[in-house]
Amino acid sequence: MRHPLRGTSASRRSFLTMAGLGVAAAAGGGSLLAGCSRRPETGGTATRLDRLADQLPTRQPLELIRPDLEVPAPAASGFGSYPGNLVRAIDGQPGMGGGPIRVTTLYWGPTPPGVGSNAYLDTINEQRLGVVCDFSIQDGNTYDQPLTAMLASRDIPDVLVVPSWNTIVPRFPDAASTLFEDLSGYLGGDRVLEFPMLATFPTDQWRHCFWGERLRAVPFVNDNPFGWALYYRKDLLDPLGAGLPATAEELYQLGKEITDPGRNVWAFNDIFRYLKMAFGVPNNEQGYSVTAAGGVVHEVETEQYAAALEFARRLFDEGLVHPDSVADPDADPKQAFNSGQQLFLQDGLGAWKGMQLEQQGVTPGYDMQAVPVFAHDGGEPLVYGGGQPIFYTFIRQGLEPDRVREVLGVLNWCAAPFGTIEWEERQHGFEGVHFDERASDGTPINNDRYHEEYGEQFTFMSGRNPVQVGSPEIPGWVEAYAQWATRAAPLIPQNPWAGFKLEAPAAMPQAGQFVEDAEKDILRGRRDLSELPDVIAQFRRTGGDEGREFLAGALESTSE
């Protein structure tokens, strides 16, 4: 399917007309208005963490559990299967006799029953925690609206779970200082050892939890530090006899070979992000990186980006991309992959296990594998890594210190790692109630009651040290994962801003959005590749330079 080559000159012309209008409006009317006006504040702050070293919780891994497959950090280690004997990690109960703790968290699915009609909640509250956690569960997809309303009206519960994508907004630092408890005194340095499960979290995740130079949140550790993987349907590709690509050109040739719209088969979804890794486009922090000369540059300004863009554009031009992905970059590409209409899939690492488990019951022989990372020219590829915690758990400001300790004790229980009895109870519920039998490796098989009552209530309240677990149902999976991750993890470059808590100025995400929009336009032929310099210029004007100055300034402060 060919896309129309839009009248590129027309779009450029109309764009410039709009720009002219904007300038005219600002000049003409603006001078009238500007007399008594100023723009809203949109600055950002960068905080060096070495100044906050005493507030950063120390890390102490739990000796009780040893993984089967060691994988280099920051990737999660692997377990071949569910562990045979579970250990009890926590003695006693965190509850100190306080009243119910009100928690607001989120869930993607039907809201489970509340306290009093939910055996899962009640058992944990009464028998494991010694204090009642009363959950108010919001929809995952529409959470930002009630969250905004709650924060702005300062109407928050005792414990609030906030997704990391809802904190990249201006004023959140103000919200954090006004609304949430300062946890440095409870968890900073060695004080975290009072809560040994929380102490297992990687230090890199804690650094994101600082606002206004104080520790304010407990992170839900990101269990997938990798950006993107390129999956393929091994069961469909092998019969074609083709090998796996190891260079960009091989990928292209393979794509051409397998695409056949007449038989409803395409090669890819939008794999531009993966290609950026393959072409070595540098990106340490929100698109920016440090050049050899010491300057700060954004990925859109690099020549690797231009090369990657051109290559990806070729894939679109020649119809190798599934039409649904062409039409809507946010459409779910998994459907096409699952039905065999698309043989490659770019997605996060977290999708792998779930899809394999789910689809092999539907399509016999379904085999989803990940292409080993490769560079466009066969050399050393780049892998994007690092990642914010998925959720942050905040505690309301103004609670009594004992109460805060009580809450942290609950979070500690929730953070018990894989392989402990606590983990199983939090994750699977209780034997005889939520599961009656176990799989061959001991994994509990949950029943309908479980699905009714379980809604990630305790799971989202606090993260755990991430692991990847295999299962007899998907033999070989965890080994495949470990192999992929072992190759990829060391290829994650050092992040020069790793030692900072960054609160970006508003212009940065906006400029980033602008680049993303322009990317989508260029890939799909609505704008020409030759417009890239215009895009770069516009990006720089509307926030790109501001972002650069911000990040460069942060680095400079280290050299003082």
Added chain:
Amino acid sequence: MTTPIVTQLPREKHRREPWEEKLTAAGQAGKAAVLAFVVLVVLFPMWVIVVTSLSSRATINEAGGLVIVPPGFDFSAYIAIFSGGRVTRALAVSTFLATFGTAVSMLLTVLAAYGLSRRGSFGHRSLLFVFLLTFFIYPSLIPSYLVVTGLGLKDNLLALILPTAVSAFNLIVMRAFFMNLPQDLLDSARIDGAGELRILTRIVLPLSKAVIAVIALFYAVGYWNAFFNAMLYIQRRDLDPIQRVLQQYVLAGQAPPVRGDVANLPGVTSVPPSLAIQMAVVVVTILPCVLVYPLVQRHFVKGVIIGAIKG
């Protein structure tokens, strides 16, 4: 005191009026073609939606999405939605909202529409502007939230009724219909000493069955579809209206919008395909609307005064 007697024309005619010409064959064919096209264009998607809601995961995979020809019927999507009684409960909540809410709204709207339907009445234009202005200047999220929670309406179904009880659009439409009634009829009643309320109930309302039915339908549909305010103000799950509950079933099949993916989405192997659930949700929402419309439509008749008895 005169009491006009208002009655209705006999039910819609079965046959042509004697003075109406018969359509030519071509005319009839054309009319039929247009109507058939319209109906088809609506029914075909409905068919696809119902069929997809009754499809299994395998069928959907094979079709690559929406299913047109069903190989068989799989009720797992409906079972998933109706198990646990949550949907039934939510249907009850929404029915309550639709009926009670519509009653409140209609009371307010009918009174105000009539109150504004007399040309030249005191403060006529200013009050009209008060309503008209609501189109152009409206509150945003945070202040509305502050007002509603400030009134203590959190977790209260009234939070889904009161803020939206008055719709300026509905009011202006109803007022327009009222103003189109023959004014001399109302004036003569006034002369005879009838109070405004009596005029409203005895003359205006019986003559306005059509617009009353229509506006009531508009309000009822609005309450039935209520979602946003429920999301903000209702925490108790047993007070969720139907759209909230159904949305959650739709969301169950969707992964969180984050790369790092939470590894533990439960029930991933036992939830029916999300597309089937989405479609089942649509069916459950639409069914009551199909059933309600005939009730509304029968009021689309004109009322006629056949006389006035003076006493």
Added chain:
Amino acid sequence: MSRTLETGPAPPPAPARPAVRPGPPRRDRSRTRRGRLRRQLRRDWPLLLMTLPAVGFLALFHYLPTLGNVIAFQDYNPFIGDNPLQAFVQSPWIGFGNFLVLFEDPLFWQALLNTLKFSGAQLLLFFPLPIGLAILLHSILHRRVRMVIQSVVYLPHFFSWVIVVTFFQQMLGGAGLLAQQLRSVGLDPPTIMTNPDAFLFLVTSQMAWKDVGWGTIIFLAALAAVNPQLYEAAAADGAGRWRRLWHITLPGIRPVIVLLLILRLGDSLTVGFEQFILQRDAVGPGAAEVLDTYVYYHGLITQQFGVGAAAGLFKGAIGLTLVLVANQVAHRLGEQGIYAKS
């Protein structure tokens, strides 16, 4: 409940014929304006009382929170001050700064232009459709058939935009039904869903599909209000079907048409949100960005509430102006519009 008129002496008990003069007995003094107003008040206070509850509701739930729009002129920080209300007062004032942010952005003007384009297309292409369909439906003789068709035709209104767009994508998209059929006979399927040039037509078709049936409801009610005796009289005078349509039917529903037209004009900067956000990426923001999606991406997502409020005020000002102008035009054409001159 029996009531008598309040002003002046009670009228004599119901006369055999109605009084010659309408209106209450006049007081002799003061033809002054104040006197007239007072008279009006005494006559109309029941009407005012009826209007009061609705006004009260609006005052509390609509206009009170509308005061919050003051943030359009502030650098709003919800966390200043001791409580949320103080935040409104204590946030720094920046005059028209938020408006400048809007007006200096070429993307804002592009969104505005797109919005006007879509609005115009809707008015020209979509607005007449429900009228025509309603007239057609109204003329169906068979009661059962008419009932069934009317019940069916308004159903798509209840589909969410997600469903509508998904449906269009599955039918008309590159991997959709139409494309598959065309390919199987060797033809190259046209690009529909991702074609920025066809987007205007696509969007209007989607809206037509979703809302034509719903739009007929109001017109059906209006058609029912036309006096059937007029048709009979016209037929007796020799007017055929089309002349009756032109001289009786259309004038009969003209007030409603004009009213809705004016209201639609006032709303012309709001062409939709969900419909456009879902397809923004398919055709690119150049073709699909409208005012509401622009505000969402550039204002609300980054929690720049002030900018969002400024855009809202801008929309309101333009909309109000349009309504006032349109109403004047309607008056010139002899219609009463939304409000009459007096």
